[in-house]
Amino acid sequence: MDNSVYQVYEDEIQLLEEEIKLLSDKYEDIQQESTFFSDEEVLMSVKLFQREFLAEHKGHGPPLDLKAELESLQRDLSFLVKFTGIQITSHSKKTLEKTGNRTVQKHRLSGNCQSLPFSLEFQLLEVQNKENVSAAITDLSIAIESGQHSELSKFVSRNLSSYAEWCEHRRCTFLHFKAKYPNIVTLPEGQEGDHIILRNPQLPGFELMIVWKMHIDEEGTTTPVLDLLPKVPQQALEQKKASIDNAPACFRSMLLLFGIETAIENLIQVVGLEK
Secondary structure (H helix, E strand, O other): EEEEEEEHEEEHHHHHHHHHHHHHHHHHHHOOOOEOHHHHHHHHHHHOOOOOOHHHHOOOOOOOOHHHHHHHHHHHHHHHHHHOOOEEEEEEEEEEEEEOEEEEEEEEEEEEEOOEEEEEEEEEEEEEEEEEEEEEEEEEHHHHHHHHOHHHHHHHHHHHHHHHHHHHHHHHHHHHHHHHHHOEEOOOOHHHOOOOEEEEOOOOOOOOEEEEEEEEEEOOOOOEEEEEEEEOHHHHHHHHHHHHHHHHHHHHHHHHHHHHHHHHHHHHOOOOOOO
């Protein structure tokens, strides 16, 4: 196949990409209602595109790289379904808010895990800044159809509720310390993040990161796991290396003795971040 034929394909692909972008932009402008896409609809769309593309270029065949990429995506999807046992049958998305660099969308997924039907809902918050896009999931809920699996539905609901309560407790705790010590406490990922940073304005380069993760065991029980990660200038590190190395262990001891809120409060006072 000569280069002119390849160039024709490349030109048409570029035109298709531009058209898709224009349609996507227009769609986002008018999107207010939910849209649903099932696996069958996706496959039908792919097959329709293949038929139209092949009919238009009959006798030439599709570009090899495009065909290979499509086949690779189909193999990956098939592998994930077999490996996880999870198959998504429908998806809906509704834009709840779109102002400036902030977008909030509500998603709903329905599908099967092995033979067990389920549905999942959550809100996705995306914030665009100059460097990147940060995303956070809130209001997560999982539902299992009632019937022979009613006991499992109660299990999921109970443990999900516990997880959500701990996440809310973490959010309120972080906001409390941010409000109490606005010049010291920083929330790098916002109120939904899993860590806060303590900085002493009088000690440039010195900071303490408190990481608060959620551990879920095999029985579905949620347990908060906190740790301390110090960042210290090299000069100070050389002078007080032993104390700095022991800081995470001391913080964990305070957690056991006093609890989360008091441990964080004591940490702020002990390291001299609050006079």
